[in-house]
Amino acid sequence: MSGILEKLARIDRRYIYVVVAVAVVLPFLLRTKVSIRVSPPVVRAYEAIDNLRPGSVLLISIDYDPTSMPEIQPMLIAALRHAFSNKLKVVVMGHLALGIPVGQLGLEQVAREMGMEYGEDYVSLGYRPGYTALMVAMGRSIRDVFGSDYRGTPVDQIPLMKDIVNYEQIDLLLTLAHGYAAEYWAQYAGARYGQRIIVGCTAVVAPDLYPYLQAGQIEGLIGGLKGSAEYETLIGRPGVGSLGMPAQSLTHIVILLFIIFGNIGYFVLRRKR
Amino acid sequence: MKRLLPLAITFVTGMLIVVAFVLPHPPFGGLEDRFLNWYLIVVGFTMLLGVDSLVRMHISKLARRRPGWGYSVVLLVSLALTVIVGVWSWIGWRSIIHPVAPFMYIYTHVIIPLQATMFALLAFFIASAAYRAFRARTVDATLLLVAAGIVMLGRVPVGAYLTQKFPNFVQLPVIADWIMDVPQLAAKRGILIGAYLGAVAMSLRIILGVERTYLA
Numbered sequence: 236m237s238g239i240l241e242k243l244a245r246i247d248r249r250y251i252y253v254v255v256a257v258a259v260v261l262p263f264l265l266r267t268k269v270s271i272r273v274s275p276p277v278v279r280a281y282e283a284i285d286n287l288r289p290g291s292v293l294l295i296s297i298d299y300d301p302t303s304m305p306e307i308q309p310m311l312i313a314a315l316r317h318a319f320s321n322k323l324k325v326v327v328m329g330h331l332a333l334g335i336p337v338g339q340l341g342l343e344q345v346a347r348e349m350g351m352e353y354g355e356d357y358v359s360l361g362y363r364p365g366y367t368a369l370m371v372a373m374g375r376s377i378r379d380v381f382g383s384d385y386r387g388t389p390v391d392q393i394p395l396m397k398d399i400v401n402y403e404q405i406d407l408l409l410t411l412a413h414g415y416a417a418e419y420w421a422q423y424a425g426a427r428y429g430q431r432i433i434v435g436c437t438a439v440v441a442p443d444l445y446p447y448l449q450a451g452q453i454e455g456l457i458g459g460l461k462g463s464a465e466y467e468t469l470i471g472r473p474g475v476g477s478l479g480m481p482a483q484s485l486t487h488i489v490i491l492l493f494i495i496f497g498n499i500g501y502f503v504l505r506r507k508r
Numbered sequence: 509m510k511r512l513l514p515l516a517i518t519f520v521t522g523m524l525i526v527v528a529f530v531l532p533h534p535p536f537g538g539l540e541d542r543f544l545n546w547y548l549i550v551v552g553f554t555m556l557l558g559v560d561s562l563v564r565m566h567i568s569k570l571a572r573r574r575p576g577w578g579y580s581v582v583l584l585v586s587l588a589l590t591v592i593v594g595v596w597s598w599i600g601w602r603s604i605i606h607p608v609a610p611f612m613y614i615y616t617h618v619i620i621p622l623q624a625t626m627f628a629l630l631a632f633f634i635a636s637a638a639y640r641a642f643r644a645r646t647v648d649a650t651l652l653l654v655a656a657g658i659v660m661l662g663r664v665p666v667g668a669y670l671t672q673k674f675p676n677f678v679q680l681p682v683i684a685d686w687i688m689d690v691p692q693l694a695a696k697r698g699i700l701i702g703a704y705l706g707a708v709a710m711s712l713r714i715i716l717g718v719e720r721t722y723l724a
Binding site for chain 1: 552
């Protein structure tokens, strides 16, 4: 018995990889469904969008790239569905050259699905370098940094952009971020220009944003795939986020079991020494 | 002079940006706008520098037949093809991210799977690392282990399912939310305040020319 327990402290990493792979794949194959409890930060993000009047402008900043696409893309899809169904005007931009096409894919998908018209209901400004300098410059004039949209059409020729000068005409900013972008938005656009902000981010970034959430510098927070699933639950359209919850649940359990096994083995070996 | 000029430029621009933040009126407000525009232009050029550096490094590796030079060939050919397809998309579709542009084909079928795969590998490494490193060696480590376990279970639906019959205050999602909202947040806020005080001090050192390591 003691020998078996000791072996628990020395499980070959390849077995761990196989078990994790099975834990991830199996729930997708079985199409398992789970009920999802919605957390207060996601409710606040949902309400921030839901309380906007029809015709309000929602700026979405694509601050993630394909590395975080599985976690954040479902948030983009759900938020766009929510915004378009509430007749909001959506402006999309991004700080990552490799991220903006991901946003474009999501935007085109939802716009097509909901019959939205480019230039009237939504616009994609594309990517510009500069990060924080860009955020500050947009507070002065969006046209100074985005003279044209992603197709090269001058911003002045786009009906939706006609009355948008700077943050004063942006009713809400949703930053979908996998890095520090959300903090920068809060520090530059929020603190300096009073821009209302909600954030969607990877699970690993979410804890960094709790101080901003509690201080009211961001109004809502959608964290990780679970956040995506919660938002999908709130809009009543389960999607990829909800589909991933059983796999995430099982994987967390598997990792916890391995941690427990490792500790049992560790204590047995320690007692023996 | 070689060191004095960059220090002087740093001091003048740094001080002007600080003054413009407090006094956003002419002439300072206009100067800040100008500096921001210059910065955006410089940032654009740094990308060219990055490409230049990458290409030079791999051409040198290829020319000297260093170990792994075959990967350099793959990189250079992929880079050239992506640029060609990007320019083709730009000319034909007015944008490289137009939904039917050839660049988007490369993006959707090569870049997305490659990047997503690299990141997905983390699941395996994290599981393996957690198994080997997460040991209850001390009281502190045990506290961390218990908190991590509660948050891991409380943040997924199974946590809510396992404790749904319990009173509200002992349900895993409620405890996980409390951990995130109170102890985690307090620690994070302390770290943030410390980090930003450090950033202010470092900025002042750079503006005043005390910190010169960026001059190499």
